[in-house]
Amino acid sequence: MSLHLQRRTRAVDALAAAGIDMLVVGRQDHINYITGAHQLWTAGARPFGPVCTLNVATGEIFLLSTWDEGVPDDIDLDHLHGITWNGAIIYQRLAANPGMAAAQRVGVDAWSPGMAGLLSAVAPKAEIVPVDDVLLRARRTKLPSEVDAIRAACAVAAEAVEAALAHPGTDAQRLAAGVEAMALAGSSTPAAEPRVHGPIVDFSCIRFHYEGGLGRTAGGAPPEARPHAALIAACVPGATGQDLRQAAPEGDWLIRGSGMGFEPPVINPRYGKSEILEEHMVLSVSASTGEEYARDTVLVTESTPEILSSEEP
Amino acid sequence: MSKSLTGTLELDVERLRRERYAKLQAQMAADGLDALVLLHGPHVAYATDCLPIAADATHVSANRPVAVVLADQSQPCLLGGDPDGLDVDAHPAVWPDIDEGAADLGALLDAILGKTARGGRVGIDLMTGAMRRTGVLSAADITDAANTMGAVKLHKTIDELACIHQAQARTNRAMASVQEALVPGVRRSELAAVFLRRLREEGIDANMIDVIFQPMARRMADGPRTTTGHLAFPTWWGDPVYAEGDLIWVDAGSDYHGYASDFGRTWVVGRPPTPGEQRCFERWLAVMDASYEAIVPGATFAEVCAAATAADAAHQPDGERPWMPHFYLVHGVGIESAEMPFLGTDNGPDFDAVNTLEPGMVLVLEPAIWDDGTGGYRAEEIVAVTEDGWNPLGGGHPYDPFEVPT
Structure with missing residues (x-):
């Protein structure tokens, strides 16, 4: 089964277990997870809108897209809704969506009074x-193909880090060199904001979702002596947020999920004390001590954590 | 066209903040709001000048700043973000996407809003799932902030025009370098790399869309299938290698101080345009000329659309309009890359007939000409509506390799 259909099965199972009849989502990462569609990346979070609907019982999907380029074959052209600027058309489409009128529980990924x-x-x-x-809980542990995709994205980000470390000049010039190298290596879309501050360099990208x-x-x-080394070593199945706090260095640190962008769990000095790590989670683990900062993307395995961003620099 | 604004378009950050905040307070009073709670990045920037970060949505939302504007208060509250240098009442960061963070946000909002949190009328633009689960503002009289924000951003102050002008001029310069790199055999990723590096060199750290260099199939039937039966644009999938004679439609947008540019051009790879391609460009120019002629304060959207349509009517036996049916003849630009006003959309003729152009609106004109089998021409230009006409923003950009007839 193709990766996006495996993911969709996970999402549908989780939504069904939560008693949801219809899903109405606007966040691109949720839409990508369920549909596998490659849609235009834009920076920043958008307002909430009904970009994709999923009938949990039948699996029927409607997706906002004027064309079928980048849309997997299992979503036919007649299940694509073209871009619209007209609120009445949005209303009509939702009202005509089979299962909407009778739905008892409609799941959303955000909320506004208007929507x-x-x-x-x-x-x-x-x-x-x-x-x-519910969706993020289903996304929390990664399928093998997802891990491969994350590893490949890490290799692209490593090109940017390497370029920015090697490039002479001001921070801004080194940042420009990193962004350029990342695009040449396969991603022109950042995940987090790229960072070059004196000796400290951090790049991340979104590549194929x-x-x-x-x-x-x-x-x-x-x-083995980097600020986050002990934190990485502590990322084992069953470790709690409390355990990770105890492994953390003095200074700033963050463990958070990494998959289709930034994901839970969020574990830092303030939040996530009761989170529990599971095998097949992928985490971004970062820490600073004194003048030194380091971050890696890490797979939780049954034994030692595997560093997916292991390519040097 | 009216006398040039360009000489006066120098950003005065203090004036930008002061004038926007005054407009926001006045609009809140008109809308009967006791408070605004804003989470959408461009809205937070409008209220506080804490600029949005141009990163993936998941990252931007995880510990997003939140703005709170209380009626009759002299400065806004900013929760999180970087308050350094801003005229704000600063509060700690919150993480509204996770339940623990949303609970902290709820407690902070209750403290900031005081009795307004209990029955006061509060405009809000977005709630995360975690905010709904933890009951944030559950005792307030909640209304959508969309109308308030829509009203304040419709007419730009002089400094907002300056930001758009700067964003466009810098994007234009970055694109001039990209066009030099457009030779047969080059890949999309290589052009994107030049663009992203050059933007940074122009002092722009906010690229807002994954830049589009779409090779156009000469026949619509050879392109992607669409819901409109018309063109698919903008698409971006894959890493095409461009060959001599490829027709490339370009679309890009980046922010300067939170305001968007919008770059659109048509390029031909490695050779001059054919006579047929040049004719498409000249039709596009004629549509632009007619549109410019119609842009005056008080003109209805329908009048501008009718002028543009008439200019190309001789080439449109089926009565089609010279823009893509899923888009518009004109869209606005500002803190969003596409915002009101919209002219010629699927809102329909009644909408276009009752809405009028007003001074301070910023218009992106993007007609598109298509001659199936030959290809087509599309480009974008930005103008500000003035008291007596309009003024170009961004300083202009050549139409190479197409030739503007003398």
Whole structure:
């Protein structure tokens, strides 16, 4: 089964278990997870809107796209909705969506007063339920092909880190060199904001939906002595947020999920004490001590964590 | 066209902040709001001048800054973000996408809003799932902030025009370098690399869309299938290698101080345009000339659309309009890459008939000419509507390799 259909099965199972009839999502990462469509990347978070719907019982999907380029074959042209600027058309499409009128529970990935009014009109019997947590829970552990995609994205980000470390000049010039190298290596879309600050360099990219990234300090310690080394070693199945706090160095640190961008769990000095790590999670692990900063993308395995961003620098 | 604004388009950041905040307060009063709670990045920037970060949506939203504007307060509150140098009442960062963070946000909002949180009328633009689960602002009288924000951003202040002008001029310069790199055998990724490096060199750190260099199939039937039966544009999938004679439609947008540019051009790889391609360009020029002629304060959107359509009517036996049916003849630009006003959309003729151009609106004109089998021409130009006409922003950019007839 193709990767996007495997992912969709996970999402549908999780939504069904949560008692959701219809899913209405606007966030690109959720849409990518379910549909596998390659849609235009734009920077920043968009307002909430009904870009994709999924009927949990039948699996029927409608996707906002004027063309079929980049859309997997299992979503036919007659299940694509062209771009519209007209609120009445959005209403008509949702109202005509089979299963919407009778839905008891409509799951959404965000909420606004305007969209809540629209959904209540097209699904008058339904409770509007936030299901971003349900979807992100399903996305938390990665399939083998997802791990491969993340590893490949890490290799692209490593090219940027290497270029920025090697390039002479101001921080801005080195940052430009990193961004250029990343585009040549296969991604013109950043995940986090790229960072070049003196010796500290951090790049990440989105490549074919998946994020890879790493951070280094020029002239820093060897891998086993980097600020995040003990944190990485502590990323084993069953480790709790509390365990990770105890492994953390003095200073700033963050462990968070990494997949189709930034994902839960978020574990830092303030949040995530009761989170529990599981095998097949992929995490971004970063820490700073004194002048040194390091970050890697790490796969939680049954034994020692595997560093997916292992390509030097 | 009116007398040139360009000489006066120098950004004064203090004035930008002051004038926007005054407009926001006035609009809140008109809309009967006690407070605004803003999470959408461009809205936060409008209220506080804490600029959006041009990164993936998942990263931008994870610990996004939140703006709170209280009626009659002299400065906005900023939760998170970087308050350094801003005239804001700064509060700690929040993580509204996770339940623990949303609970912290709810407590902070209750403290900031005071009794407004209990029954006051609060405009909000977005709630995360975590905010809904943790009951943030559940005792307030919540309304959508969209109308308030839509009203304040429709007419630009002089400094907003300056930002758009700067964004466009810098994007133009970066694109001049890209066009030099467009030779047979070059890949899309190589052009993107030049563009992203050059933007940074121009002092722009906010590229807003994955830049588009779309090779156009000469016949629509050879391109992707569409819901409109018309052109597919902009598409971006893959890493095409360009060959001599390829027709490339270019689209890019980047932010300067939170305001967007919009670059559109048609390029031909490695050779001059054929006579047929040049004719498409000249039709496009005629549509632009007619549109410019129609742009005056008080003109209805329909009048501008009718002028553009008439200019190309001789080439449109089926009565088609000279722009792509899934888009528009004109869209606005500002803190969003496409915002009101929209002219010639699927909002339909009634919408276009009752809405009028007003001074301070910024228009991106993007007609597109298509001659199936030959190809087509599309480009974009930005103008500001003035008291007596319009003024170009961005300083202009050549149409090479097409020739503007003298």
